[in-house]
Amino acid sequence: MQHTFYKYQGTGNDFIMVDNRENTFPKNDTKLISHLCHRRFGVGADGLILLENDDVTDFRMVYYNSDGNESTMCGNGGRCIVAFAHQLDIIENEAEFMAIDGRHSATIDEKGIVSLQMKDVNTISVYENYVFLDTGSPHHVEMVDKLDVFDVKGVGANIRYSGLYGDKGSNVNFVSQEEADKFSVRTYERGVEDETYSCGTGVTAVAIAMKMLGKTTADAVVLETPGGELKVSFTQNGRQFKNVFLTGPAKFVFKGDAEW
Secondary structure: OEEEEEEEEEOOEEEEEEEOOOOOOOOOOHHHHHHHHOOOOOOOOOEEEEEEOOOOOOEEEEEEEOOOOEOOOOHHHHHHHHHHHHHOOOOOOEEEEEEOOEEEEEEEOOOOEEEEEOOOEOOEEEOOOOEEEEOOOEEEEEEOOOHHHOOHHHHHHHHHOOOOOOOOOOEEEEEEEEEOOEEEEEEEEOOOOEEEOOOHHHHHHHHHHHHHOOOOOOOEEEEEEOOEEEEEEEEEEOOEEEEEEEEEEOEEEEEEEEEO
16 A cells, blocks of 8 residues: 655755654654665655644654664754654654653754753763764764764774673764864664764764864854764763753755655
C-alpha cells in the first residue's frame, strides 16, 4: 500500500519524515526502514523519523538510524521534526515534544530557523587526547590538524568500534578551531557508519567540550559543518551545562509516496 512521506534536511543531515499519528507504519520492520534510507534502492536518508501522538506534549519523535534500528536522540532530526510539525499545522511558532531522551522545547521562525532545547549535560569526561559526553547521544570529541583532509570515516570507525565504548559504540567528532568562538566539525555517526554532512548532538557536544577545555570563553559557539553552520548556546555552572540550545535551518526538500 502506498503511503506519503516527506523529506527534510538540516545542514545536510537528511531524514525521511512520516506522519504516524494513525499508527500505520510498521515500526519493528528494520529491513523496511533500512531499505527506505538506502541511497541507491530507496528514498535515501541518514535516518527515518516518525511523528506520533503524545498524551502530554504536541507530539512524539521516534528516530531510526539508516541501518533500520531505533536510536538515541538526533539534534538535527529534532529540528526537522519541528519544521515538519509546523508544515502539518500541528504547531505554530513554538513546540513541546517527547523524544527518547525526554521532553524538548523548540521555536521556529518565519525563515525556518529552528532553535531546539537539548538535554542538560552534567557528566563530562576529559582525557588526555579527547573528551566524552552524552548530549542525547554519546559523543567522542577530538581535536585534529588538517581537518579538511582528515580520514573521518577510517579513524572514526576505528574509535567507534574500539574497546573504549563497548558494543554500543559512540559517535566520533573531529574538530579544528577557526576563531575564538568558531570551530569546524566533521562527524562519524554510528548507525550510519559513515561521515554525515552534519550532526546536531555532535556539534552540541563539541561546543560544550571546547568550553570545558578552555578553547573558548563564549557561551554561544558557532560550528561549521560540511552541510552548513549551526549555533550552540548554553549556561555553564562548573561541569554542568543547562539551557543548551541548538539553532539552525531545517528545510523541506520534497514529498513523495512509498510502499509499506
